[in-house]
Amino acid sequence: MELYDVMRTTFSAREFTDDPLPDEVLFRILDRARFAPSGGNRQGWRVIVVRDARTREGLAAATVPAAKRYAAQVQVGESPWNTIDRTKVDAATIARTPAPARLIEPVLKAPVVLVIGVDLKVVASMDSELERVGVISGASIYPFAWNILLAARHEGYGGTITTLATAQEPAVQALLGLPPHVAVAAVMPLGRPAKAITRLRRKPVEEFAMLERWGGPPLQAGRPA
Ligand SMILES: Cc1cc2nc3c(=O)[nH]c(=O)nc-3n(C[C@H](O)[C@H](O)[C@H](O)COP(=O)(O)O)c2cc1C
Numbered sequence: 001m002e003l004y005d006v007m008r009t010t011f012s013a014r015e016f017t018d019d020p021l022p023d024e025v026l027f028r029i030l031d032r033a034r035f036a037p038s039g040g041n042r043q044g045w046r047v048i049v050v051r052d053a054r055t056r057e058g059l060a061a062a063t064v065p066a067a068k069r070y071a072a073q074v075q076v077g078e079s080p081w082n083t084i085d086r087t088k089v090d091a092a093t094i095a096r097t098p099a100p101a102r103l104i105e106p107v108l109k110a111p112v113v114l115v116i117g118v119d120l121k122v123v124a125s126m127d128s129e130l131e132r133v134g135v136i137s138g139a140s141i142y143p144f145a146w147n148i149l150l151a152a153r154h155e156g157y158g159g160t161i162t163t164l165a166t167a168q169e170p171a172v173q174a175l176l177g178l179p180p181h182v183a184v185a186a187v188m189p190l191g192r193p194a195k196a197i198t199r200l201r202r203k204p205v206e207e208f209a210m211l212e213r214w215g216g217p218p219l220q221a222g223r224p225a
Helices: 003-009 023-033 053-075 091-096 101-109 142-154 164-176
Strands: 045-050 112-119 182-191
Touching (some): 023 142, 053 091, 053 164, 112 142
């Protein structure tokens, strides 16, 4: 596929056929994904390849609490799990909100689930002393995670970066035997997509790119340099 086509059509696959994803193909995918950039080229990603049914159930159970809160916040029009605006949804409402199946079932049904860890002993977290939620340690991992999805697409497979289970990170660490300094960056179901989505909904450039400063005029196509 042409690069721009891949970029425009690599969607989040959550439903899969029964086709297996053999280790041979998975190896090839990771062997291409490893060329991702990372801060200082530290390559702090670690990957656990999960096929075991009980481990999947553990991952699904770890996903449920965050998925319930996510759904409850969406229902009242909030931007779920953001760290700026406190949620107005109370614990009882979250408790009675069902976890959406589309957020839970992929880890149970995908041929393979990758748990992508980040070794915090090697990744530079340049924002760790700021008084806001950290974003930089993830920045050394998600290019690699995205490369997995691009390579998977090239091989005829697909998947999704998911993060809901990280809200229960200690449970996931215990489930997989991860040491405490290996954080859970993503849980990624992978397989052959049951259907193809080729038209992705994304905001136009003019809505998020502005010239020179916050609030500046939008970047336009065809503007002379
Ligand atoms: C950092 C990150 C976290 C995400 N977490 C989840 C998740 O926990 N569960 C899930 O089903 N999808 C998750 N997604 C997938 C997004 O929902 C998806 O990228 C977005 O809706 C666009 O989907 P599309 O590419 O199919 O249009 C996540 C994506 C990213 C990049």
